[in-house]
Amino acid sequence: MSQLPTTGDTFGLLLQLAFYGMFFVFIFYGQRIQLSLSLLQVSRQLTKLKYMRAKGRMDVIKAIREQGGTEDPTPAVDRFMEHFVVSPADMDPAGVVWKFEHIVNVRDDKFKEEVKTLAPAADEGQVNNLENMLEAAAALNLVYKVIRHYYLLGKRTKSYFVIAQLQMVLPLIVEQAQAYAKALSAFAEGQPIGDGIGAIVAANLLRSAKKRREIAKDVVVGELSIDGRHVFALKAKGPGGSVGKPGDGIERVIEESGGKVDAIIMVDAALKLEGEKSGSIADGIGAAIGGIGIEKYKIEEVASKYKIPLYGVVVKESILEAITPITKTILDSSKHALGAVKRIIEERVPKRGAVIIAGIGNTIGVS
């Protein structure tokens, strides 16, 4: 040990010099060093996103190939991943919902037709699943490209503040991207996802219905009785990955019954706040439905036209749980959600009255 620099002050002097050197280096190049470190960290996350995007793309290509297409789906998948939708002008907001619906319908029809061409052996449900996969892959592509844009912008302009902002939001974005990446395998296999909890509740009720019929595009309805009340249970048509058009379904049921509906109860999954328990139930007032707002608008319109009260029951879950295979905790909460629905019926719907129970959400893997 005496060989180690324990004798003399040479080592101490060197150490002191190193500290002084570091002091001046940090004064003049501190931010640049910080920028390099931040760039390194962002670039690592960007590599993760790039890998997720590539894997997503490959998964979609593989799934389409499994459905018996003769031509190579790669160019079409690449084209889909760059596909965009232009929102209608909203400077004059009157009628914007219908314009939006028209654009969404055109997009859906185009996607479906092209998927059918690529995968001729796929049935209706599989086409829906493939469409969902393409959407998830496109979302991963968009996330990667946006993050890469800000990374390169920060690197080119050497702006620490652009990179610092990116660094702050990246953990949340990567988490969301991981959810999309995991969703791909659920869509490929046709497994029910957390978002489908509303559809599961409605499907459970539909088991007691004598028959179910398609009342609107990709929406089925069945009639049954609960505690002396006439119930219209409604959900998206499964088992393919679809959310249907519940707004049209609810509107048609109300029109068919001449507006004689005493309540509309909507069951849906809702994003939980950090700290809230997954699978916990909450009930409230209003149209419990997500999306861009077209279906919500239609439901609110018809409900206010006929003065029908709108009730919502939501099952709390995270974004990851919402788009990946449903967990046991969330699945078990469907019984509690059904209990909450029955309680609302008992308290708010008169005997021999009529009520619509709409199970909202993606019905993948649910009959």
Added chain:
Amino acid sequence: MESPKRKGLFPITAILFLLIVVVLTAISLFSAWQLYFVEGAEFSRVSIYLFTGILGLMVTISMLSQISRRYRAVRRVENERVFTVEECDKCNFKSVRGFERGDVIFKGTVKECPKCKSHMTITAIYRGSSK
């Protein structure tokens, strides 16, 4: 979601680096102890060894926690299997098996109930443990 190349490389390089850090930490702390308690050196001479030793300890703890986090993440992925529950329409006999493509909640299966030979229906599909 790491790339396969990095996934394979990480544990070996990490463990090698960890071993080097542990050895250097041990040498530093041992030198500090020997200088101060055996040779009776002043604290100013000992402080550099103490400083590097503590730094090494912190790096070791940080690396160990990273490795354990990674291990837990891998275990979590392994535990994320999807199961299908089939239930007899008549006697409510339940059986749990791994998910197969084509399984759909509330869809009747071709299987017969092993107890009463009635029809069985898929009543649940979920991610997690089979219990």
